[in-house]
Amino acid sequence: MVYTLLSIAAFVSVFPFLWLIVGATNISSDILSGKTTPGHALFDNIVKLTQQVDLVQLFYNSTKIAVISTILTLIVASLAGYGFEIFKSKFSERVFAGLLAMLSVPFAALMIPLFVTMAQLHLINTHTAVILPTVASIFVIFYFRQASKSFPMELRDAARVDGLREWQIFLFVYMPVMRSTYAAATIITFMASWNNYLWPLIVLQTNEMKTITLAVASLLSAYVPDYGVVMVATTLATLPTLLIFFILQRQFVQGLLGSLK
Amino acid sequence: MTGLKLSNVRKTYGVLEVIKDVSLEVKPKEFVVFVGPSGCGKSTLLRMIAGLEKITAGDLEIGGKRMNEVEPSKRGIAMVFQSYALYPHLTVRENMGFALRFAGVPKNEIIKQVDAAAQTLELGALMDRRPGELSGGQRQRVAIGRAIVRKPEVFLFDEPLSNLDAELRVHMRIELARLHKSLAATVIYVTHDQVEAMTLADKIVVMRNGLISQVGSPLDVYDNPDNMFVAGFIGSPKINFIKGVVDGVSKSGLTVVLPGYQDAKVTFATKNSSVPVGDSVTVGLRPQHFNTTGKMKFKLNVELVEHLGGESFVYAGNGSGDLITVATQEGRGLKSGQKFDAHIDPAKALLFDANGQRVR
Ligand SMILES: Nc1ncnc2c1ncn2[C@@H]1O[C@H](COP(=O)(O)OP(=O)(O)OP(=O)(O)O)[C@@H](O)[C@H]1O
Ligand SMILES: [Mg+2]
Numbered sequence: 001m002v003y004t005l006l007s008i009a010a011f012v013s014v015f016p017f018l019w020l021i022v023g024a025t026n027i028s029s030d031i032l033s034g035k036t037t038p039g040h041a042l043f044d045n046i047v048k049l050t051q052q053v054d055l056v057q058l059f060y061n062s063t064k065i066a067v068i069s070t071i072l073t074l075i076v077a078s079l080a081g082y083g084f085e086i087f088k089s090k091f092s093e094r095v096f097a098g099l100l101a102m103l104s105v106p107f108a109a110l111m112i113p114l115f116v117t118m119a120q121l122h123l124i125n126t127h128t129a130v131i132l133p134t135v136a137s138i139f140v141i142f143y144f145r146q147a148s149k150s151f152p153m154e155l156r157d158a159a160r161v162d163g164l165r166e167w168q169i170f171l172f173v174y175m176p177v178m179r180s181t182y183a184a185a186t187i188i189t190f191m192a193s194w195n196n197y198l199w200p201l202i203v204l205q206t207n208e209m210k211t212i213t214l215a216v217a218s219l220l221s222a223y224v225p226d227y228g229v230v231m232v233a234t235t236l237a238t239l240p241t242l243l244i245f246f247i248l249q250r251q252f253v254q255g256l257l258g259s260l261k
Numbered sequence: 262m263t264g265l266k267l268s269n270v271r272k273t274y275g276v277l278e279v280i281k282d283v284s285l286e287v288k289p290k291e292f293v294v295f296v297g298p299s300g301c302g303k304s305t306l307l308r309m310i311a312g313l314e315k316i317t318a319g320d321l322e323i324g325g326k327r328m329n330e331v332e333p334s335k336r337g338i339a340m341v342f343q344s345y346a347l348y349p350h351l352t353v354r355e356n357m358g359f360a361l362r363f364a365g366v367p368k369n370e371i372i373k374q375v376d377a378a379a380q381t382l383e384l385g386a387l388m389d390r391r392p393g394e395l396s397g398g399q400r401q402r403v404a405i406g407r408a409i410v411r412k413p414e415v416f417l418f419d420e421p422l423s424n425l426d427a428e429l430r431v432h433m434r435i436e437l438a439r440l441h442k443s444l445a446a447t448v449i450y451v452t453h454d455q456v457e458a459m460t461l462a463d464k465i466v467v468m469r470n471g472l473i474s475q476v477g478s479p480l481d482v483y484d485n486p487d488n489m490f491v492a493g494f495i496g497s498p499k500i501n502f503i504k505g506v507v508d509g510v511s512k513s514g515l516t517v518v519l520p521g522y523q524d525a526k527v528t529f530a531t532k533n534s535s536v537p538v539g540d541s542v543t544v545g546l547r548p549q550h551f552n553t554t555g556k557m558k559f560k561l562n563v564e565l566v567e568h569l570g571g572e573s574f575v576y577a578g579n580g581s582g583d584l585i586t587v588a589t590q591e592g593r594g595l596k597s598g599q600k601f602d603a604h605i606d607p608a609k610a611l612l613f614d615a616n617g618q619r620v621r
Contacts, residue, residue, distance in 0.1 A: 152344065154343070154344050154346035155348065158348075160312075160333045161333045161339065162359050163333075163335075164334075168363065176350040177349055179350075
């Protein structure tokens, strides 16, 4: 019984993905008629896709944005989360509460002021404009603060007795000890950046600046969308996030086994 | 060699005063143990010496130099923590060499010193393991090794054995005593285990509520406690306290009535007879001091007997509620409900005034 339920759940969650891959091998009209068996149009679809968009440029843009954004977010958020947890004071607790309150402000409300700010900084249609607002992610700061609660305080004391300065403690003790946290945060941030749609759509205006996610969406909004091409593009766009996930998942588990035991 | 001096040291957290005016001198090579109940400020005081907590007021001198504002790593101390605090991502070897690495000691020199410490503690086979792959006792040894490598003048230990099982604790205790001899270093050791305190210490510092209650050698603190708190804290099983009232003061001493025991009268020889007639006092009787010949006699009924093999602890009362603990070698035949006479020599008794201060 349990297995039946689990199998259904597994099928339901995997089906769209399978359908995506199968769809990538079919022509548009077959997909629309509900064909669920692999076809022979994969190569055609890829060729058509490369004719419509500059895949290399798109991947380069997306990767550049996601990598830089992830690195910066992790640096800023882990420093902040560690700081909030270790150097507690009444004032810092208030600041933190304020940050949490800001989580409830929807992005739609921030969009216009943010756009105006970027315009004044002459950053419209640059990748900097996409990366900057994501760097101080309140959610990731919160995540690191929660995780820092499990960081043993005596380790910090031991490191101080061993003569490390605060930044050395962060770099040589906190970061390696918390590497599973960093792995999980990398997955979250990378995926969020890779799939980010609304804000890049607003600030990136020329084709050579756009990301793969934007390109896939624009394929869909064509007068008559070629679903075969859309499926190929979507599959390709999904691959890097999957890759990141699988690479880090191993480290994630290793981190759990090797460190805090 | 380095001693250490605390003068009128205080620590406050906001309005909470955790250490209240502590003064203490530790001689070079001395093994000093801080004992006291949970929350009395032992760890806080140790961390102040280590430089991990700011000193609110007063002076700390290590080796004759004022160290209040000096960084932990520059105080010539090393600390072993209760949870060992080994770096989980580093091997034993790296853990032990960590401080030297950041002090800029050349690599081959680090290897030499780490290997020397490893030899002292017989860590040879474990050097390339991570802390997660070690047993509790092994981790403890690595933590001590990490401290030794830094060649400190003063070792600080915060309940280093409390996470070990009983057998290992005894074993490590002996090893620590040996280590102290061979290193000839000053040691300050925090514990709330009085057996550890009694066996390891040259000098015991009994703390209570952020104050030092008494300082002395283990036997001194046991034989001559300054107050009821120390008498009650040191010694196992716990000392018996019996309430009494001063009935007469004479040249030969104080005569005390024990209302709980048929108004028995006992005279305690004392020169200090500042306690007036009518004042209440407390008589302290160590369980080990009872015998079959002493002048002072308690007619009791056995309620419970604990047999430890060599020795038995008899818990006996006279129906008034209070139980007297008697440690005896001849308790094997005793059963609960039996009549039991406990004798003790009045000269062995400790006498405390109404404020718990020692009278005799
Ligand atoms: N950072 C802090 N802020 C406020 N109070 C504190 C802080 N650290 C310790 N205290 C208080 O100081 C007192 C002494 O604590 P300390 O840890 O020194 O006790 P201890 O004697 O080591 O006890 P234990 O045997 O349980 O380890 C306790 O009442 C504790 O609540
Ligand atoms: Mg403590």
